[in-house]
Amino acid sequence: DGGITQSPKYLFRKEGQNVTLSCEQNLNHDAMYWYRQDPGQGLRLIYYSQIVNDFQKGDIAEGYSVSREKKESFPLTVTSAQKNPTAFYLCASSLDRDSTQYFGPGTRLTVL
């Protein structure tokens, strides 16, 4: 069953903690992305990666970090430096930079 999986579906974080959101794809896609969505708003790009061991900052990278050690995995860490992390986080992948992006089901992060 091919696709993109994100875990967990819901995540709660205390202030001052780092948390890591998982994103895995078995589509053999080279490019992967992380977006943030706030209520009533469109998606904003956090980080993207075109190839293993390479990634680039998006429009709102401050307070976030990523790694791309394997082609199929692109985890996102929300650090304590992110002042307003409560949001819906979406991971996507595409065959290459020019192709359609396919999205995972999302992780809803809430700061307590």
Next chain:
Amino acid sequence: KQEVTQIPAALSVPEGENLVLNCSFTDSAIYNLQWFRQDPGKGLTSLLLIQSSQREQTSGRLNASLDKSSGRSTLYIAASQPGDSATYLCAVRGSQETSGSRLTFGEGTQLTVNP
């Protein structure tokens, strides 16, 4: 900086009606434009992708048009059904980027189709 606007923000129609969702963008130098559907609390599903050289794309009851020079795209939904109720998002990819596949998203149109 590319900005994408979607009008209206919300739309409620009776079942069976044909409807049009609008998307406008400020920088006409785009590589492609994509329409997505998002159900509440879910990820995005790609509906249609239009390359900058194309004028329209069709899939079933959906038809998307692109007028790059005027910075506009429309998504036409024929014979709407309650199952079409969702938020529809428009996203453009600029042609000036030298790396990555950045999409700039609009805020979406929340569609409700009433039985």
